[in-house]
Amino acid sequence: MQIRFTKMQGAGNDFVVLDETRGRLGLTPAHYRYLGNRHFGVGADQILTVRPSPAEGVDFEYVIHNADGGEVEQCGNGARCFARYVHDKGLTDKRVTRVQTLSGVIAPELHADGRVTVDMGAPQLDPAKVPFNGEGLLAEKQGSAQKWPLALDVSAQDATVWIAPISMGNPHAVQLVADVDAAPVEVHGPLIENHKRFPQRVNAGFMQIVDRSAVKLRVYERGAGETLACGTGACAAVVAGIGWGLLDSRVDVHTRGGLLTIEWNGGAEDRVRMTGPAEFVFEGQIDIPETL
Numbered sequence: 001m002q003i004r005f006t007k008m009q010g011a012g013n014d015f016v017v018l019d020e021t022r023g024r025l026g027l028t029p030a031h032y033r034y035l036g037n038r039h040f041g042v043g044a045d046q047i048l049t050v051r052p053s054p055a056e057g058v059d060f061e062y063v064i065h066n067a068d069g070g071e072v073e074q075c076g077n078g079a080r081c082f083a084r085y086v087h088d089k090g091l092t093d094k095r096v097t098r099v100q101t102l103s104g105v106i107a108p109e110l111h112a113d114g115r116v117t118v119d120m121g122a123p124q125l126d127p128a129k130v131p132f133n134g135e136g137l138l139a140e141k142q143g144s145a146q147k148w149p150l151a152l153d154v155s156a157q158d159a160t161v162w163i164a165p166i167s168m169g170n171p172h173a174v175q176l177v178a179d180v181d182a183a184p185v186e187v188h189g190p191l192i193e194n195h196k197r198f199p200q201r202v203n204a205g206f207m208q209i210v211d212r213s214a215v216k217l218r219v220y221e222r223g224a225g226e227t228l229a230c231g232t233g234a235c236a237a238v239v240a241g242i243g244w245g246l247l248d249s250r251v252d253v254h255t256r257g258g259l260l261t262i263e264w265n266g267g268a269e270d271r272v273r274m275t276g277p278a279e280f281v282f283e284g285q286i287d288i289p290e291t292l
């Protein structure tokens with residue numbers, strides 16, 4: 001099966017973009033895994049699919065699959081690339097679009113310099129709705145937010161990390177670290193991702209506070225492993241830091257792949273705004289087996 005695709009990246013989080021505005025490709029999770037595979041396929045953290053508007057008042061549908069083939073609710077860096085793609089490919093002449101995702105409607109705005117600002121909606125701060133099962137745990141209060149103890153079974157020495165469970169449509173567990181470069185992301189990341197207290201698994205964020213308007217962040221992503229940047233992870237980290245009383249309302253998030261700027265006024269109903277890059281890398285086509 002011949003698949004035409006566009007490779008894009010936002011702060012180093014990379015994507016295969018598929019255009020289904022003129023008909024469905026009929027791909028299976030195995031096909032998405034194949035496209036995401038960095039040795040046998042194209043290689044990407046996520047596969048983004050553009051579909052026609054599903055309803056009045058919405059311009060497009062935006063479908064997201066992780067490299068492991070699983071469909072997910074939201075992808076922030078992908079949303080910026082989505083907005084750049086639909087405009088530059090002539091699918092719309094709007095610079096502000098309304099896009100339907102599994103977790104609701106988001107509104108990306110494409111700026112003249114190619115950067116994109118996305119209204120990512122309000123965070124979900126109720127742990128049970130992240131979803132996170134905190135039964136039997138005693139959360140610590142900090143500022144207007146909490147930290148929950150998460151016991152990790154790290155070979156002999158048990159480790160407990162203190163996390164904020166936050167959803168941006170997709171689930172995140174954010175923790176503070178003194179030094180992101182020294183943080184045990186490779187070891188703790190998968191243990192947090194697959195922790196039994198996150199029934200839908202979770203994206204694990206490791207945040208170092210630089211000052212009240214700047215952080216460094218690494219994210220071990222659900223279904224993709226550590227990525228160079230995670231847009232929803234940056235949103236969740238800033239929401240946690242503001243809730244803990246450590247950050248102001250506009251924060252530069254320094255990721256290994258580039259800079260994202262996140263704004264949130266701190267109210268549970270306040271919407272999170274994310275600004276960052278969205279770049280084309282190359283166009284291509286790939287012949288993938290019909291059955292995998």
Ligand SMILES: N[C@H](CCC[C@H](N)C(=O)O)C(=O)O
Pocket residue numbers: 013045046066072073074075076077078170171203221222223224227229230231232233
């Ligand atoms: N791995 C995430 C989806 C992609 C999120 C990330 N790439 C972003 O920019 O938000 C999840 O399973 O929820």
